[in-house]
Amino acid sequence: MEINGRTRTCGLIGNPVEHTLSPVIHNTLAERFGHNLVYVPFPVEAGRIGEAVAGASALQILGLNVTVPYKGEVIPCLREVDSLAASIGAVNTLVPVQGGFKGYNTDMEGLYRAMMTEGIRIAEEEIILLGAGGASRAVAYLCAVKGANRVFLLNRTLEKAQNVADEVNRAAKRQVIFPMALADFGSLPDRKFLAIQGTSVGLAPHVDDVVIDDKRFYKKVHTGFDLIYSPWETRFMKLVKENGGHAYNGLKMLLYQGIIAYELWNGVKVSEGDADAVYEKLKEHFV
Ligand code: ATR
Numbered sequence: 001m002e003i004n005g006r007t008r009t010c011g012l013i014g015n016p017v018e019h020t021l022s023p024v025i026h027n028t029l030a031e032r033f034g035h036n037l038v039y040v041p042f043p044v045e046a047g048r049i050g051e052a053v054a055g056a057s058a059l060q061i062l063g064l065n066v067t068v069p070y071k072g073e074v075i076p077c078l079r080e081v082d083s084l085a086a087s088i089g090a091v092n093t094l095v096p097v098q099g100g101f102k103g104y105n106t107d108m109e110g111l112y113r114a115m116m117t118e119g120i121r122i123a124e125e126e127i128i129l130l131g132a133g134g135a136s137r138a139v140a141y142l143c144a145v146k147g148a149n150r151v152f153l154l155n156r157t158l159e160k161a162q163n164v165a166d167e168v169n170r171a172a173k174r175q176v177i178f179p180m181a182l183a184d185f186g187s188l189p190d191r192k193f194l195a196i197q198g199t200s201v202g203l204a205p206h207v208d209d210v211v212i213d214d215k216r217f218y219k220k221v222h223t224g225f226d227l228i229y230s231p232w233e234t235r236f237m238k239l240v241k242e243n244g245g246h247a248y249n250g251l252k253m254l255l256y257q258g259i260i261a262y263e264l265w266n267g268v269k270v271s272e273g274d275a276d277a278v279y280e281k282l283k284e285h286f287v
Contacts, residue, residue, distance in 0.1 A: 001031060001038075008037040009059070010265060013052050013074075014067030017041035021282055022065055025258035028278045035266060037062060044070065053077040057100050063265030064094040064101070065258075071134075078103045084145065087171055088138045093261040104264060108142040110257030111227070117256075117272075118248055120194060120223055123147035128188070128195040128221070130211050130236075132160040132179075135227055136198030140164055144172035151177045152188055156211075185217050192222040195240070202226070202234040210235040218243035226250060232286045251286075255279050 012022050018041065026039035042064075044052045049070045054077070056064055066074050071090040075081060078091070079100035085091045091103030115122065127148050129136055132155040143151045155161035161179035168177045180187070201211045212218075213235075224240030229251040237247035255278060259270045 001036070003038065004036070006036050008035075008062040010037055010039045010061065010063045010065075011042045012039075012065045012067060013042050013044045013049070013056075014065075014070055015043050015045070017043050017067065020067070021254065021285060022258055024281050024285070025255065025278055026262055028281050029259070029262050029270060029274065032274050032277065033266070033268060037266075049073050050077045053094070053101060056094075057096065060096070063096065063261060065261055066092050066094060066103075075103060077101075084108060084141070088141050090134065090138060092257065093264060095264045104261075105138070106257040106260040106264070107253070108138050109260050110255070111139065111250075111253045112142060112146060113256040113260065114248075114250075114252035115225065117252065117275075120225065120248070122194075124149050126189070126191065126193050127151045128193045129153050130182075130195065130197045131155060131199035131201075132157070132164045133199060135200075136196075137164045137168075139196055139198050139227075140168045140177050141171070144168050144174075144176045148176060152193070153177050153179050154182050154185060154212075155179070156182050182212060185212065185214075185220075188220060191220070193220055194223045194225070195221045197224065197226040197228070197234070197236045200228070202231075202236055203228050204230045207231045208235055210239065213239070215239075215243060218245065221245045224248070227253060229254060230286070251282060252279065255282060 023039050030037045079097050080102040082104045085103050085105035088105050093104040093106045094101035129151050153161045158181040165177035165179040201209050218239045221240050222245050224247040226234045226236050227250040228234050229249045240247040
């Protein structure tokens with residue numbers, strides 16, 4: 001693509017940003033659509049997120065993604081915040097509006113779309129969610145919003161699981177999240193579940209770590225979805241498969257959070273063919 005006087009800029013603000021795969025997603029889509037735009041990483045120093053957002057608005061940046069550690073800190077710097085992002089308390093995508101940006105959380109919609117394309121349902125499902133940190137809290141909201149029947153939120157520290165459950169149940173106006181201590185998985189109902197792994201346990205380079213290492217747990221899992229995509233196959237995924245379940249990593253979540261951001265910035269709909277092409281490009285980084 002030729003960079004010229006009409007080229008628009010998108011990018012990622014965070015710290016660190018050097019290892020991001022988002023440029024692969026957006027620059028591949030721009031090429032396929034013939035859009036004259038580039039996507040670049042912008043490292044932002046601690047304490048300067050407000051300046052970064054104001055500067056991006058002044059420069060008429062077409063759109064931004066936001067990553068660690070600014071997904072929460074960016075919120076007071078925005079003109080508007082989408083309702084799901086506001087309840088989760090985390091924004092990963094900024095879309096220009098009059099005088100600034102509106103914040104969205106495409107991580108969760110991305111997870112949802114990734115699950116849909118794999119044929120994994122949330123509505124009316126019985127779900128186990130591992131962890132009660134920021135990522136799992138957002139997944140708990142997603143499951144509540146998308147109509148899960150029950151979500152058993154298993155965490156090492158029960159109190160944290162209780163706090164997340166109270167908050168999400170209150171927002172959902174129904175009992176949907178049921179907190180449990182990890183060690184008590186034996187008292188889960190006697191049936192099979194979709195299990196979503198929402199902690200950073202098992203992330204490279206600690207690839208042999210796993211939150212639960214007990215066959216009896218994995219016998220209760222028909223489908224395991226790990227939010228981690230590096231390593232390609234986590235120990236959680238291996239254990240799910242060894243015990244007869246299907247297992248998925250988080251790369252499609254990464255793919256679709258990017259696709260949804262691209263759609264918001266450019267007012268287009270990305271086809272399944274284009275999504276597949278981008279996915280193949282992303283996969284090249286894991287062989
Ligand atoms: P975030 O989702 O906010 O990025 P994280 O650091 O990735 O947070 O993960 C935090 C979650 O992983 C918590 O649920 C934490 O359990 P505690 O609340 O008990 O601390 C869980 N976690 C981290 N290390 C763990 C381990 N070795 N075994 C079990 N759970 C662990």
